[in-house]
Amino acid sequence: MPDPHRIAYFSMEIAADPRFPTYSGGLGILAGDCIRSAADIGLPLVAVTLVHREGYFHQSIDASGMQHESPFPWNPAEHLSKTEARVAITLQGRKVHIAAWKLEVKPTHPSGRAVPLYFLDTDLPENHDDDRAITARLYLGDLRMRILQEAVLGIGGVLVLRALGYKDIGTYHMNEGHAALLTIELLAERSFHYRSDPEDPRVQHEVKSLGVFTTHTPIAAGHDRFPLHLVGEVLGVQSAIHEGAPFVEHGHLNMTLLAMHHSRFVNGVAKRHGEVSRDMLGDPRIDFVTNGVHAPTWACPEVAALLDAYSLGWRADERAIMRALFIPDDALQRARAAAKKRLIDRVNALTGAGLDPAAFTIGFARRATGYKRADLMLRRPDRLRDIARKLGPIQIIYAGKAHPHDHQGKEIIRRVIESLRALAPDVKGLFLPEYDFANAQPLVAGVDLWVNTPVPPLEASGTSGMKAALNGVPSLSTPDGWWLEGEVEGLTGWTIGRDIYAHDPLTDPEARAARDAEALYDKLEHAILPVYKNDRAMWISIVRHAIALNGSRFNTNRVMREYRDLAYSSSPGGFDAA
16 A cells, blocks of 8 residues: 655756756746755655756846847756666657656754655667757747656656655645646556556546645646647557546646546645636635745845744744744844845846945846736836935846747846836846846845735735745735735735725726736835835834744745645555555
8 A cells, every 4th residue: 555644746847956957937946945845844755857957048138138048057967866767658659768866855954854856867878869858958848848748757757756666655746737647657557457447436546546736827828738639649549538538628638637637635826826726627626725935945144043043943843933023123124234235246246237235125026927017117117216206216126037938028028128227327227137046045035125016816826925025025016826815014015906906806907007006106105115214113023024924924844734734644545556
């Protein structure tokens, strides 16, 4: 029988280390944070991803403000241990050999336990040249390359775990639908055991008893769908995948539905996202586990030192962060000033922008795509100039990557850069290229205010504002994602148009953007900057409550405890795969 306590966590991208470009953004950062917290709280977890030898991409910005991409190669042999595991799967009618590299993710305190993380690699001399490229780059191929990568992750990942001796797994956690093909391999295992077919109720029951699935987006384009003819060309005949199957729609394999159909527990990544997912996917059983961040990774050195002094045990027990309420004002003020100086010095050294540590500094950094509305804050430059004249200097730091195929996202970056240039010198601003793990750490800790402006309800969760809050940076956000749970108006941050959205959601994008921009400027002018400029005691109280309330709650230690209690604790059925 499978061990009910053993968990295998599958994710197409995992930000395991700032030195490895094996992630594109929030999904991979979250996966890395969850694994680090699993180590901290001692979960018996093993993780699987792809090696992505050329990374996602290196971002550069030309003089016109347009994004350009180039490979971001790294050498796994310099950072990882090679395992003896070798498996092969048949893709496109030929054998594809898969090797695995290993990283031990260490806990941040003695009572935790290391989590083994395996990176799957097809860049092997015995493979066809086209197959060697399957694990080269993250998300940058066509549909065919995407399903090849997902087959290596899901089917190959299960086989690699078997080759490594993991035959007693009680839970397979699919972090997004990219990993859903692991269910096809589990069906094949159990079909062979029973000398039956994948639709045998015993087979279906046992596979479903092993699956946990987390969906991360309410955007339709974020759910992978593959034409059945392509599935057949790549995977060969799979008796589980056919017209009439509950996860096949209009001649396409829907990876989200495939994962859901074979999971005992399904969740969104915030309370609101759970509600949206139930409506969108038509499944009333979809629960939610609101995302978090790994506090030891994202707390800047000064905040970490304060937590060590006032919140003993915070690395293992996230609830201890609540004791940040007892940190003295002057200690918090010094920590915030040091984090801000570190950021400003770094940005000035990289860009020569001449930012001022005394100026009120706003941060906006996330994937550049339409619904996140990076340019909303710059919609009325005259209003921003007027606020700066009245209440003192303002400077804005932007960052974020657009997917190479997202031309709208690239245009948003160009427009942001153009608008920032036009605002100078009244309001200083810049776009910081190459938003990654290393650049995010000083940015989320060093600004004075974190801004988030997605169109509700399209932000599933968002985690950048959680990182900022942990460092005492309040958020100004539209009412969406995690912020609906984390906002205490005027104490952990401020909401843009909460009441307006409740009573008049507006469907016209231009009218909605105009209204939201005015609400944002009103909050800056009348609620935020007056406190920052004139009431330092109240501002430090906001800093303190952001750390204590949001830092303790929106924390991946809590996330992984919830998964343990809600999802991983269900008793699996099945047999010993040996």
